[in-house]
Amino acid sequence: MRIIGGERRGQKLAQWHGLPIRPLRDRVRTALFDVLVDVLPDAVFLDLFAGTGAVGLEALSRGARHATFVENSPRAARLIRENVDRLEYRSRAEVLFQDALVAVRELARRGRMFDVCFIGAPYETSLGHTALAHLSLHRPLSEGAVVVLELHHKDAMRQEQGLLHLEMERLYGETRLGYYRFVPSLADA
Numbered sequence: 001m002r003i004i005g006g007e008r009r010g011q012k013l014a015q016w017h018g019l020p021i022r023p024l025r026d027r028v029r030t031a032l033f034d035v036l037v038d039v040l041p042d043a044v045f046l047d048l049f050a051g052t053g054a055v056g057l058e059a060l061s062r063g064a065r066h067a068t069f070v071e072n073s074p075r076a077a078r079l080i081r082e083n084v085d086r087l088e089y090r091s092r093a094e095v096l097f098q099d100a101l102v103a104v105r106e107l108a109r110r111g112r113m114f115d116v117c118f119i120g121a122p123y124e125t126s127l128g129h130t131a132l133a134h135l136s137l138h139r140p141l142s143e144g145a146v147v148v149l150e151l152h153h154k155d156a157m158r159q160e161q162g163l164l165h166l167e168m169e170r171l172y173g174e175t176r177l178g179y180y181r182f183v184p185s186l187a188d189a
Contacts, residue, residue, distance in 0.1 A: 001013045001016070001023055001026075001052060001054055002026075003054075003057060003058055003061045003087070004026050004029055004030055004058065005030070005033060005058065005061060005062055006058070006060075006061030006062035006063065007061050007062075008057070008060075008061040008087050009061065011086070011087055013052055013053075013054060013057070013083045013086070014052075014079055014082045014083050014086060016051075016052050016076075016079055023051055023052050023054055024054060024055055024120065024150065024175070025172075025173075025175070027172060027173075028172045028173075028175050028177070029054065029055065029058055031170065031172060031177075032055070032118075032148065032177060033058060033059075033062055035170075035179060036059075036062075036116060036146065036148075037062075039115065039116055039146050040059060040062050040063050040064055040116065041063040041064075042063065042064070042065045043059070043063075043064045043065060043115035043116045044064070044065055044066050044067075044068075044112075044113065044114050044115050044116075044142075045059040045060070045064040045066065045067040045068070045114065045115070045116050045117070045118070046067075046068050046070070046107075046114040046116070046117040046118070046140070047059070047067060047068065047069045047070065047117075047118050047120070048070050048100040048103070048104070048117065048118065048119045048120065048121070048131055049070070049071065049100050049119065049120045049121045049122070049127070049131075050069040050070055050071040050076070050080055050095075050120070051071065051076055051080075051120060052076070052079055052080065052083065053069050053071075053079070053080035053083045053084065053095075054083075055118045055120060056068075056069050056093070056118070057083055057084070057087055057089065057093075059116065059118075060087070060089050060092055060093065061087070064092075064116070065092065066092050066093070066094070067089075067092065067093050067094075068093075068094045068095075068096065068107070068112070068114070069084075069093065069094070069095045069096065070096045070098055070100050070103040071095070071096070071097065071098075072097065072098060072099045072100065074097060077095055077096075077097040080095050081095050100119075100121070100127070100131055101127075101130060101131060101134050104131065104134040104135055104138050104140060105134065105138050107138075107140045108138035108139055108140040109138075112140050113140060113141065113142045114140055114141055114142065114145060115141075115142050115145050115146070116145065116146050116147075116148075117135060117141065117145065117146075117147045117148070118147075118148045118150070119131045119132060119135075119147065119148065119149045119150060120150045121150070123151070123152040123155075124152065128149050128150065128151055128155075129149075129158065129161070131149075132147065132149055132158070132161045132164060132180070133161055133162060135147055135164065135182075136161050136162025136163045136164045136182075137162060139163070139182075139184065141182040141184075142182075143182070143183075143184060143185070144181060144182065144183070145181070145182040146179060146180070146181060146182075147164055147179075147180040147181075147182060148177055148178070148179055148180070149177070149178045149180065150175060150176070150177055151175075151176045151177075151178065152174060152175075152176065153171055153173070153174045153175060153176045155176065157169050157176065157178035161180070163182055163183055163184050164180040164181070164182055164183075165180060165181050165183055166178055166179070166180055167179050167180065167181050
């Protein structure tokens with residue numbers, strides 16, 4: 001696995017064999033970042049269920065100011081730290097070895113705000129939708145933030161989740177991506 005765009009394009013990531021991780025394929029990552037191209041420069045990025053960290057590292061390579069990686073597997077969290085060091089992003093990255101739902105609450109409590117969030121929860125669980133609900137409820141998101149939810153192609157995207165509204169969805173083989181916009185002003189209307 002490698003970085004496919006930006007300043008670290010072509011750099012290889014540490015091997016993840018033996019870990020129960022389902023990395024986003026290069027083709028899907030390319031499509032994801034083609035959609036995010038206008039919101040990524042100088043963005044603060046949150047990578048939930050980060051796995052290898054490839055999505056957040058790709059965001060950094062393509063101009064994100066900072067990325068926070070959340071992963072509850074100790075081996076995967078070590079792998080992310082290794083990849084952060086390998087790409088020399090230590091000053092622009094934070095790796096949290098923590099449950100994603102707990103992390104969302106904790107980050108919000110600390111006043112952290114993210115411009116872009118990627119949710120890569122395990123397939124065949126409700127964790128993706130639950131994480132989306134936690135983001136809407138606890139609000140560690142800036143006005144207009146983009147939240148991307150990855151689901152198995154057979155699973156359906158919800159049109160709304162609290163203050164998050166589905167703007168579009170795309171299908172790439174077995175992967176479905178839903179692009180949500182955080183609109184807190186609707187709560188005040």
